[in-house]
Amino acid sequence: MAPEAARIAVIGIHGHGASHVLNAGRVGRLVAVVDPRPPQPQTPAADDDVRWFTDLDSLLAADLALDVAVLCTPLHTHAAMTTTLLRAGLDVLLEKPPTTTLAEFEALLAVSAETGRLCQVGFQSLGSQALERVDQLVASGAIGTVSHLGAVGTWVRRRAYWQRAAWAGKRSLDGRPVVDGVITNPLAHATATALRLAGARRAVDVTSIDLALFRANDIEADDTSSVRIETEAGPTVIGAFTLCAETERPPSVTVYGSTGSIRLDYTLDRVHWTHDGGTVTTEHERSDLLADLIAARTDGTALLNPLADNGAFMRVMEAVRTAPDPQPIPSAYVRWEGEGLDAHPIVPGIDAALARVADEDVALHRVVKFSTSWSRLRA
Structure with a gap:
């Protein structure tokens, strides 16, 4: 039996986030999207089987049994949101730059180690x-x-x-x-x-x-x-x-x-x-970094850009x-x-x-x- 597709949420779906929405549907199953603005009509984010939330807390409260989150939000929100996602038990593809300060980065490293969750940074060229x-x-x-x-x-x-x-x-x-x-x-x-x-x-x-x-x-x-x-x-x-x-x-x-x-x-x-x-x-x-993250979840291989x-x-x-x-x-x-x-x-x-x-x-x-x-x- 083929393994079940990874259940993915994309946080930040407009602008560059739209490309992550498309890719999530290619390499896994897009379950939910998060953005203060609603999805554009006739896009994968607006599909009937994809739930839209206006904020991260609402997504996590829905208990959707997610596997992976893709975070494509403003730079200064990366550290706090990734910390929340890792502690919620999700593996994360984090858009670059990972954080805006070195102190935030070191704190996020500690959270990743504490939770045992995977965090791949989205420098696509490194794939x-x-x-x-x-x-x-x-x-x-x-x-x-x-x-x-x-x-x-x-x-x-x-x-x-x-x-x-x-x-x-x-x-x-x-x-x-x-x-x-x-x-x-x-x-x-x-x-x-x-x-x-x-x-x-x-x-x-x-x-x-x-x-x-x-x-x-x-x-x-x-x-x-x-x-x-x-x-x-x-x-x-x-x-x-x-x-x-x-x-x-x-x-x-x-x-x-x-x-x-x-x-x-x-x-x-x-x-x-x-x-x-x-x-x-x-x-x-080029290897897709989200696909690489999903593979690492199942076979334990090293991430391309941890x-x-x-x-x-x-x-x-x-x-x-x-x-x-x-x-x-x-x-x-x-x-x-x-x-x-x-x-x-x-x-x-x-x-x-x-x-x-x-x-x-x-x-x-x-x-x-x-x-x-x-x-x-x-x-």
């Missing part, structure tokens, strides 16, 4: 088999001695992006940390993927962090930044990110070596190995949270395109600057000073 390909190439000496890893993300986000929710673009909301900056949320996958390839999983694996935080938008958080992360036993990780790009491209993580390089386009699960003047490109499969393996990322999160406010980029160095909510800022020359930061292991504030030296970058 990619492309990471194994990169690890194998590095271990084989395919690019010689590794010097550092460089992560680059050049995305475009319109004004509507920052108005989609009360917490969007905030460093804090009503006294609670949010940390919705480019390093820690929109391009957090780049940061997490680079750390994983560098072998940095736990908080103790990170020894120092250097940040340069800027913003072109009228927000609290950073939208154009660099981060330099020294790791205990692995190479240095450099991150260079913007949401004010000239051209939006797939983000990537590159491992730089003495005889070549390996670039992972992590949203595409594509690896480019460059050596001896040639490049070999391979494409790879909560504990996100400590290194949380060190970065904490550094951004406690850093001084991002520096505004003077309007003279920002060009706006579009109108109304479709308007978006472009920082001319920023794409090249970020590529240089990653390639040369140099901090963004040493490349760009948003003053008369800006012409050096554009030359």
